[in-house]
Amino acid sequence: MKNVKQRIGKLITLFTLLAVTTIITQVNAKQVKASQAELTDIKILMVVSGYGQGAEPAGEQSKEKANGKTLIKREERPGYEFDEFAKAYSVFKENGIAIDIASPNGGKVEADKFDPNKPYNAKVLADKTIMAQLNNTIGTSVLDANDYDAVFVVGGKGAMFDLPNDTALQKLIAQIYQNQGIVSAVCHGPAAFVNVKLDDGSYLVANKAINSFTNEEEMLFGKKWLSKFEFLLEDKLVEHGAKFQSSQIMLSHVAIDDRLITGQNPTSTVAVANALVKHLGMTPVKADMDIEDKTLAVVAKFLSGDTAALNVLTSALSGSDDQAEQTPGQYHLPLVGMYGFYFHKNAKTTREFEQSLALMSAAQKAINNPRLDMEIAKILAKLGQTTKAKATLQQLLAGNPDFKPAQDMLKAL
Template identity: 35%
Template sequence: MIKKILLGIALSIACIAGLGFWVVSLMLPDDSVDLRTTTAADLAYFDRRVAEHRGKILAVVTSTAVMGDSGKRTGYELTELSRAYYVFTANGFTVDIASPLGGEPPVVIDDEDMGAFDYAFLNDPVAIEKVSDTKPVDGVNPDEYAGVYFVGGKGAMWDFPENTAIQNIVRQLHRDKKVVAAVCHGPAALVNVKLDNGKYLLEGKRVSGFTNDEELFLISDARTIFPFLLEDGLRNRGAKVEPGPSYLEQISHDGDLLTGQNPWSVWALAEATIEQLGYEPIPRKKTGDEYSTQILGTFEQQGYRKARAQLEFFMGNADTPVNHSLIAMHAVVAGMKMDVIKTLQLLLLASGAR
């Protein structure tokens, strides 16, 4: 009997270990292609770039390097700048980069999220020169720009909301019916903007931004670290917040105001910005992350079977492999929330994307 019990325990441990190895293998990215040396010239997207100069867009990044008194490092999110930068430039716009303090801002680079466009940015001498010596926002002339784009990064929660120069830029562009766009924590720039009539810009506006659920899942004590949670700040100014599923694409479009929920919303937000500026975005080959987020969005809204069918279609027709590791990461999130069925279904989707 004891031998049978010990054998049963050993088999159970082996199964658990095997499941763990399987999950880890699904989370590992495909390293068959080294993207670190990618340049803008390597992006086929740029072969179709617009030759005419259509104007200028101002991208604003945070100057904050530490989250309050927590000691946690922060900065602007590279992927939220680099991807929008190339969408804007490929579609005929010059991008200037500014920050509250000017000079070289702190940056957050997550190796797991890096793609071809992000490495191209790091290897682009023009882009690096701009982001290494950003313009101070108090020296920006809004008249020079067709629109402004506020890049995310948790540091924006500290130095965007109370910055009067940022408020003036937003107010003037809005007054002139130009585009105001922001992603992830970038909408923190909008919470204290008042219009000439004394009302808050956000009052009655449909907006997206990093949600409380997303924030608190990653940083459980965010309420004590941050000046405020972004979703709360948006709602307190009368905004009609439109939260999508956590860590998936979600944008809101209200006239000349465009906002995105998180880093996975950058592509859609940048191209919606081009459309709002009056142009049809040039065709772009979608990334594996975008296909994955579409599948995950279908899963959240229509269930496993529809998501599986979409996965199989993409596997046979998409021009870029589906990113299985991103789906697996969502499975881990579901597991941490103790949703067993959702976890298993997402793991099956991730396995099918290998």
Template identity: 40%
Template sequence: MFARPVSAMPREGSKSVLFVISSEKQGAGDTRPGFEMDELAQAWDLFRSNGVRTAFASPRGGAVAADKFNPDDPANARFLADPDAIAGIANSLPLAGVDAGAYDAVYIVGGKGAMFDLAVNPELARLVAQSYQRGAVVAAICHGSAALANVRLADGRHLVAGRAVTGFTAEEDALFGKRWSKDYPFGIEAKLRERGARWVESPLMMPGVAVDGRLITGQNPYSTGLVADAVLRALDIVPAARTPRRDEASMALAERAVAGDPAVASELVENTARFHPELIAIVGHYQLQVAETPTTVRAALAVMELAAPHVGAEELSVSRAEAMRRLGRIAEARRVLSTVLAEKPGMVEALELQSRLQASP
């Protein structure tokens, strides 16, 4: 499969998407959070490669700042190399002056900064409501879904009421948003449920998208490609064939591992460069932290076991041993843990698990 060149200019009369980005972060400091570059660049990459025109807006207008990101990621690198894209985020349109009828779709970018300005911005709520009522597609990714909470339509109903919606989950925020979440005006999942949304979600860190007509939402950064593809289809554009990104391919492989596909291990061995074993390991590790049933523990272990031959981290081995203990596979857990302690005899987490295993029959 192949993708059209990202540098190809959109044809005259092509569809248009307005990216809405947080203004919260100012400068290079980290006193306030910013937007998520991956969620912007990956969607921009797909829109541009399918001939869609793009523009950028923010609450304050002017320059917007991203949180830390990998500039060598292919989509990020293409975005950073495009003069129009860089000019767009250096001179974003102020939301107060945006014409709701000027764009075929509004795409709200996530990042923790969105919780402090996009989530409570009345101009954005107006723009989203008017755009939707005029027939535009409305999309949001990750923390960007918070911006939908206060959107009311002309009849007074909340936009999300009765609709399938997703966003960064309460579980995900509890694990990954600890620095900022205590200061959020509300929790995304709780507030959207309160507004009458039919909340849907995938397992922790796994891609998830909710499509309800012209309302499209994604759960987390790994859902960006799914959301962008759904927006294209909602604009009556068949997405150009493309090779899945490394993180997309890795998540798909992890999902197949949970489903019990016996081919995943050999596929990872034969095509290691196509995947991201470390990401797969991290997903399994964190999924175990929130697992509450044998089924979810087994799922987390399946993901970790897929990555284990390719990731030498002792932390992963300890997590695998803990999952085995919780499933009653005590002998296996002891074998895995003994290998860790042979390498790191003073590792606190391993010693604590050893004590729990010693208390097991």
């Protein structure tokens, strides 16, 4: 009988231990879930310019007379960059972060022209929730900085017009930063920071590493609106004490100074968004680079001295050039040639001319454009490679016998 009681006692003890263990396991599981839930409570404010509008007759209008009738014509104005918005939003969404979208006046905002068929754009355009937010953005004047852990300002030429003078946005950014939040922007997005002052009266950007769309990039790619800007962004940031840094044109560059994160151009967008996620204490979900960013990353390696990088581009391509351009995970070879074309416009050293020549030559067949062939011939001549320059012109004329610029240059050589 005694043995039976002892066995029953042991069983009761065992069941008690099992029950306690189960309870502890459940509590730990709940704690883990609670911790994960806390991460999803993080909220980012994405800010876009509301300045943009196309040429259709609506919004700001001017009157013109034609055939005795008054015509209404709307002035075209630049907006925000949808590519940058789409890439950054996708990063935040994939990491489970809540997002609000704001613009200076609220309501519907208009992006600059963009390609809706690009995978990252198509994905966002199909997201009814975020598109509804873009069609009804929150005005900056009604926002509370205490609701946000970070702010991300999207670029686009429009940012140069309405963001720098939005006092409500300035106060919002300053308060988020002083609340120990993170302040970030890409391309022309840092225009929102130029006039932001902290409580001590200092500029937010003073004595901080920062970058943005550079003066050099403006001269190459921003001529349409350049004369209408009140200032050049790089110059204004430096004027207000920023320690400006940058990379070569259109290559990814992220400047991080504690809780201030900025990216140079559209190619920098994903890197800025991922840096923001990291500073929020999270490990960013790994995602494949889109074909353009991946291609320009290889170009960056080549320009930094990795001469074999171009071989990666050409050897990785298979099938037709059109197929290579559109295959996810592959490279965009024509983009390499176009990059070389613009890179050589600001080339100053022999090495830079040689690099631009290599980039254009790598994509010469894929682009098959007389203008590119002419530039290649000019660089060859500049570098003293006359024989190769003549051969390039002769090959150009074989397919375009009436192309006068090539005829004239060949005679001059």
